[in-house]
Amino acid sequence: MAKSKNLFFLKQSHQVIYGIILIVLIPIFIVFNTLRTVDLFRDNIDISLQRQAFSLARMFDSAIYQGADDIDDAQEKIDLIQQSNPSLDIFNIYIREGDEFKLVAGFDEASIGQTSNDLNYVISWHREDDSGTATIISKEGSDKRVQRFWELAVPLHNLEGDRDALLVLNMSLKVMDDLVADSLWDSGIFIVITLLVVVLLLILNTRLFEHAILFRKLKEVDKMKDEFISIASHELRTPITTIKGFLSMAQEGDYGQLNEAGEKGFKIMEASVNRLGNLVEDLLNVSRIEQNRLVIKPKPIDTKEILNSLADEFDLRIGQKGLQFKRSFDDDLPQIWVDEDKFRQVVINLLGNAVKYTKKGEIELIAKKESDNMLTVTVKDSGIGMSAEERKSLFEKFYRIQGEETRGIIGTGLGLWITKQIVELMGGQIFVDSIKHVGSQFYFTVPIYDSKIHKVEEKKENKK
Known part of the structure; x- marks a missing residue:
């Protein structure tokens, strides 16, 4: 404890010594700079007045003096x-x-x-x-x-x-000398003010140093929080998986036939568990991304095949809400270089948001090659849309648009932040265009597979 206090005192003394050095050096520098500037100014004025005097003398000689x-x-x-x-x-x-x-x-x-x-x-x-x-x-x-x-x-x-x-x-040269004297006087006042400011800074220095220590402690607490979230999320996955399993078995009649009220209750429980599972998965992804532990394993993927597979998953869900679902894919879509699971997660997040925020109309999934090395995937909807102000913070962590139209829509505000991080980790970018009460379109880019640039890792079985 005593050693810790001594160390703190030394650090404090170090800051005080630094402040005293500033009090000495700053005025010296200002005085030196002022005197040098004044000397240069005086020399220039002296030369100018000398030329003026010579001009007067030569004019008198040539134009006035007769002999x-x-x-x-x-x-x-x-x-x-x-x-x-x-x-x-x-x-x-x-x-x-x-x-x-x-x-x-x-x-x-x-x-x-x-x-x-x-x-x-x-x-x-x-x-x-x-x-x-x-x-x-x-x-x-x-x-x-x-x-x-x-x-x-x-x-x-x-x-x-x-x-x-x-x-x-x-x-x-009196006029010029008076100007120099005034400049020196003004500089003296400035030096005194500077000294006062430096002294005030020195007085506040200890307080600022304490703030720096507090900031370091806050960073440590933040790190501990991230580690806790990571551990807690991992620990929650196992019981959630277990609950899902038993709920599925109960709904399938493994424990006897359920009546109508029982089936309704189990469906509500299943929806709640799914929401909890999604939240835990989002927290895990946040933890992995912030700690640089999210691994991206890209490989060549058939673009049309994976997009059709994802669209098939959403056909029923979109149809149940009374919305139209369109697919617009170029005929000659190239292979893309992405992590398949992460790519699926991105498209599922964007399509899921489109379904949540679209009450009527249609949703469209678009894919087209817009450059030689990047492919663009777009999710377009006719939902509630967003204002320009709401779009500014859209990809920030925990941000959700608050309003009458979004009330009752469940979400954590993490999905789009995670989506943006994954897209960028795969070498792409994500954008959004939206008009309030008209609709939104989210579009992101991913690299096109190029055998000259991208190297596919061989499976270990093939190496034997």
Whole structure:
């Protein structure tokens, strides 16, 4: 007992440790993924803004700038740019004087005349392809907060195409950085919520583990139930067979002649015993199928012969109910590859249902070859029919259609489930078409015997 409790505790601890690992790993993964996504997003936006800044600089060079001799006109255009582009912090034009660059026009007119020997300016000026330079810098913006900027230095050309000035502009990345900060804030909230969810899952983990144990126990109980049904059914077969034998002997007069009331009573007893025997046989079949113990022994069968034999068995029963019985078989029906007893059981189940649920009209047994390797057998009736909703669960275990028309019709709800399992075990399929108050037709397929594919087992006597 103590060992069992210790084992349970270890299993519980294992689940708790697993939950703690999840609490650690999930936030780490989310943080890593968020930071990586944000970095990729920021890099893409940075590149996009850099291209935008270069486009502005080159447009200014080609369409607005006239040359160092017309700086006043350039200053007017710069003032307009400043008004329409709040993201620009600097937009300056420098002229080279010796080793330095002198500011001649820009946003801050008070700084005009100042000189600079910035290395980026020198590199941009000496580049042969006039591509300029671009660098991300950090400095205080107009709001006195440190911001990131793209700083571009691009050569300008006069009307003759000669390089005679340098454009330096700073484009703010504040909008993008604010978006990143908001994303990180939202991610932090998401991480906190995720942590809460994982903690709640951990709290429920013990309960779920108990449910798993309960589910395992239920499976064991279900298995015991199946075994009990199998054993009980086997044990019931012998007394039922004995009762049937004595009833038959009594009805045949072995114990003396019965009067009319006695004959009626024995017939009622016989019908009840037959119903009980059918129920026991159905339960045995269910047990065999669920435990994969139902053996299928296929062999070549003469289709027309076996179907005529089955139809002959039902002729009297169908006629006594005042129904017509038709047989529609193709003339050249091939042999089928089935277990003879199981095939008989399938057809008997379908014909039996047709008789039970048909009050007037006719029942038809049809057989035809509809493909090279499968034969179709159909049982068609003019009975009470079914709705589309009722057909959905028709082949489920213990399902029976409940209604005014089916009240009083005896059945277990196992016949069609067993029929479907047997048909599929023999390599076929079963289907149903039905219209309420018009009739139903059940049709199933079975393999056609092919000597190249199917091998017939020789009897042991023939091997001696």
